[in-house]
Amino acid sequence: MKILIVGGGMGGTILANNLARRLSTELRSGKARITMLSASDRHMYQPGLLYLAVGRMTPDELYRDQRSLLEPGIEFHVDPAEEFRLDKNEVRTQGGTVHGYDVMVVATGSRPMPQEIPGLAENSEMFYTEESALKMFRSLQQFQGGRVVIAMGVPHKCPMAPLEIAFMLHDYFRNRGILDKTKIHYTYPIGRVHSLENVAKWAAPEFDRLGISYETFFNVKEVDGTTKIVKSEEGTETNYDMLITIPAHRGMEVIEKNGMGARGWIPTHRNKLNMEGRDNVFVIGDTTNIPISKAGSTAHFEAEALGENIAAMLKMGMPVREYDGKVFCFIETGNDRATYASFNYLNPPEPKAPTRAIHWFKLAYNKLYWASARGLL
């Protein structure tokens, strides 16, 4: 069985390692072959960008050599996919190589699109790339007080990022001694402060307690950098001295160019994880159009379910389990405390009171992630 994994991010890497362990005998005998295509020879721990933006991590902590994370026996090529020939079961890469497959998994991820809103990219700070997170930290260091507005679009990667950056900025300004000169104003596109209702019910009183103001039903229409005003689709506007955005995301351009899904999201079965209309093409991570959180843990749990299924398909001729929508997200709440949201398709999250223990566990996970990527945790 030729297994082709397109994408070397969290989902693709966990899946490849999971499969390599389950199929170690088959890989040695030549009965199975695992090939991974990626755009980079480096693997980034993307949740670390939030910490980089407030000076709590450094860039070198975010990266490992991708090959060092992969089990022996996985063929790895830094040569991203360019053309998906689904009817022929093959993929042509940017370098011109054609890879055939029996089973393909697409895990190409997503990208922030601040440029889709007039004025947003030029006048805001964000933390979704190393470059932008470092720029945001430099701007924060120069900030001497004023009105900080947090504005976002959906869907975006990391559902807790809007809340976490609000809480972490509160900490940052307090630690710098400029909290009394700073006002944090949080905006959100729907009628509460978070899309998950129980998370919103928990977070709004926290904002009230910390003096973080908020406006809901605020969908960014445009940003005027001259007057420093953000205008909403709803007809309201708010002024800012520093604008921080969590921009709406799209799937990768290669998915759109190949006509595999509008805005780069591939229509995917929510339990079986196959691309709609295809039995041998699977999709995990941000790339799916499944209406759940675009989070690393989503990719992680999808990869585990799919790894078990692909191995079983080779060994037994059929899959053995369904993905149940499991997601687990830490929520940094500031003041060295954190909580978490754990949920699936049927059971909503019920965030508990934040504790120091969960915060320290999150910091430990920032290191343990590399064991996760290797498929060990």
Added chain:
Amino acid sequence: MSNRKIVDARGSFCPGPLMELIAAIKAAQIGDELEVLSSDKASANDIPEWIRKVKHEHLGTTEENGVWHVVVKKAK
């Protein structure tokens, strides 16, 4: 006579249906009617609440076989 456009957001959960309505209403003309189809019950509350804030006209909400139909008229 106004046009009525169907915004089929079935299978999408909050905030998907509302986001699809916002995108569709930007592209619509004043006076156009849009009918959002949503399989997420939360849409029956969220979308009318958004319509009130933005001051479009909520023409009604009905439920049929687990699908909520929320009809809105673009007022401005």
